[in-house]
Amino acid sequence: MNKVSILLAEDDTNLGQLLKSYLSAKEYDTILAIDGAEAMKIFKKEKFSLCLLDVMMPEMDGFTLAREIRTIDPHIPIIFLTAKNLKEDVIEGFKTGADDYLTKPFSMEELIYRIEAILRRSTKRATDVPAAEYTIGKFNFDVTRQLLTYQDQVRKLTTKETELLELLCRHQNEVLERNLALKSIWIDDNYFNARSMDVYITKLRKYLSKDENVEILNIHGKGYKLLC
Amino acid sequence: MNKVSILLAEDDTNLGQLLKSYLSAKEYDTILAIDGAEAMKIFKKEKFSLCLLDVMMPEMDGFTLAREIRTIDPHIPIIFLTAKNLKEDVIEGFKTGADDYLTKPFSMEELIYRIEAILRRSTKRATDVPAAEYTIGKFNFDVTRQLLTYQDQVRKLTTKETELLELLCRHQNEVLERNLALKSIWIDDNYFNARSMDVYITKLRKYLSKDENVEILNIHGKGYKLLC
DNA sequence: CCGTCCGTTTAACGAATTTTAACAGAATAA
DNA sequence: TTATTCTGTTAAAATTCGTTAAACGGACGG
Incomplete structure (x- = not known):
């Protein structure tokens, strides 16, 4: 069980400190760099599991930084932090790119989810991520093996x-809020993604219907609750 | 209704003392710790209803502290206090997060409101989980499965x-006050939500009419009383 | 380069839930 | 008593959700 180390590049020191504290509390070794140039310097010295880069930074923006980082380690997972009000084409750039991203404002829960998701995807020895198995009534759910x-x-x-x-x-x-799920999984919580999520709820309900004590209950206007 | 006890961790002694005095005056037993390490020591010794933690503290920051506290008591409500000059989006991010949040400067009134809200939520859950079922005359009411x-x-x-x-x-x-119901279910107690609530009272009355000993009584100008 | 497979999104329609509207009846205060 | 506020009931409108099927698009094997 290797410890996860994160390079965090964020020029807003308040947000930076807050994120660092939160991530550290979640057992992620986190180092904070206050701009792109510093982040690059640190990255050259140490080994990281993933990078969390603000896109808008002085000295060196997140994209450029990411490119430079990739020249050293071509496969390291990178999550960008971006403002919500970016132009369409920029957002499009993220979507088509291989990298994950998160739009501000985001909740800590969303951030943790994305980090875990990306780690799950990138590390083959999947034991890094906590709670890889769940018991749902009479079902067993192996998350990493799907x-x-x-x-x-x-x-x-x-x-x-x-x-x-x-x-x-x-x-x-307890209630899983629609928006949290949408932002965590679909990144954007627009109308179409919400419809898409509905479809998946239907699928999951069908799969889980074998055990009548298991139920995905809709909480109107709020979200869903998995009962078991 | 037993007494509410609060663990307050705040390194600014002026603010800390002020909060402690105020909360004590409001009948909350409050103990002040001046840093995270001390707070942890105190928490291990005594039992608290909720924690009020400054995020930025020497020795141990609020998040780390919260995490340690949660290893002892996984469900204790925690409200974080954070710096005033955080950007809007950061604050917004925490609002949507799992933990409650308060940004400095805040008014005492606001603090009290948050404390009461979070206590309501947690006692709701506490009394909910063991007894998620009610008996209403000849009816059985399963809250979680609706x-x-x-x-x-x-x-x-x-x-x-x-x-x-x-x-x-x-x-x-006993009397359930209209405003209480409106605020906790509809969030806002405006005219339209009140009308909406009337509609639901009618529905519930219809459902419950099978048992003539059960009745939802209107207390004019105050609220409703469920007799059974 | 082409067709096929598979996962995901979009579309379309229907159903369930909640809100709003409209009107009637009770309770209360002036 | 009368005016005003509050409550009860029903129906229509608006929103949210459920389900099915078709469209889309990337990955893969030929």
Whole structure:
């Protein structure tokens, strides 16, 4: 079980400190750089599991920084922090790019989710991420292998199915808010993604219907609650 | 209703003392710790209803402290106090996060409001989880599954119906004030929400009419009383 | 380069839930 | 008593959600 180390580049020192404290409290070794140039210097000296880069920074912006970082370590996961009101084409740039991103304002919960998701995806030895298995009534849900097992029947879940079910499990017996789920999984909480999420809820309900004590309850206008 | 005790961790002794005096005057037993390490020591010795933690502190910051506290008591409500000059989006981010948040400077009134809100939520949960079921005359009311059962007839309730009936049950045989119900279920107690609530009272009355000993009584100008 | 497969999104429609409106009836204060 | 505020009930409107199927688009094998 390797410790996860994060390079955080954020020029707003308040936000930077806050994030660093929060991440450290979550057992992520976090080093804060106050601009792109400093981040680069630090990155050359130490080894990191992932980078969290603000896009707008003095000295060197997040994109340029990311490019330079990639010349050293081409596969390190990078999450960008961006303002919500960026122009469409910039956002488009992120979407088509391989990197993950998070739009401000975001909640700590969303950030943690994205970090864990990206770690899950990038590390093959998946034991880094906590709670990789859940028990849902008579089901067993293996998050990292994306398997939902009922007695001897194993069902392979898709990525989105897994992500949504995992979020539901994490909030077992309490309300998972639609917006949190949308922002965590679909990044943007617009109309279409919400429809898409509905479709996945239907799928999950169908899968889980074998155990009648398990239920995904809709809390109108708020979200969903996984009962078991 | 037993006494509420608060652990306050604040390194600014002026503010700390001020808060402590104020909270004590409001009948909250308050103990002040001047840094995270001390707070942790105190927390291990005594029992608290909620914690009020400054995020930026020497020795141990608020997040780390919160994490340690949660290893001892995973459900204790925690309100963070954070610096005033954070950007809007950061603050917004925390608002949507799992933990409650208050940015300096804040008014005492605001603080008290938050404390009461979070206590309401947590005592709700505390009294909810063990007894998530009520008996209303000959009915059985399963809050978490939103089911109202009469003999062998099961009726699925909607979210709003459930929320309102639960509030009534919690105040069984005493007055549930309109404003309280409106604020906790509809958030805002304006004219339209009040009308909406009337509609739900009608619905609940219809559902409960099967047992003639059960009645939702209107207390004119005050609220409702669930008799059973 | 082409077709196929698979996961995801979009579309379309229907159902469930909540809010708003409209009007009638009770309770209360002046 | 009369005016005013508050409550009860029903129906229509608006919003949110559920489900199915088709469209889309990337990955893969030929």
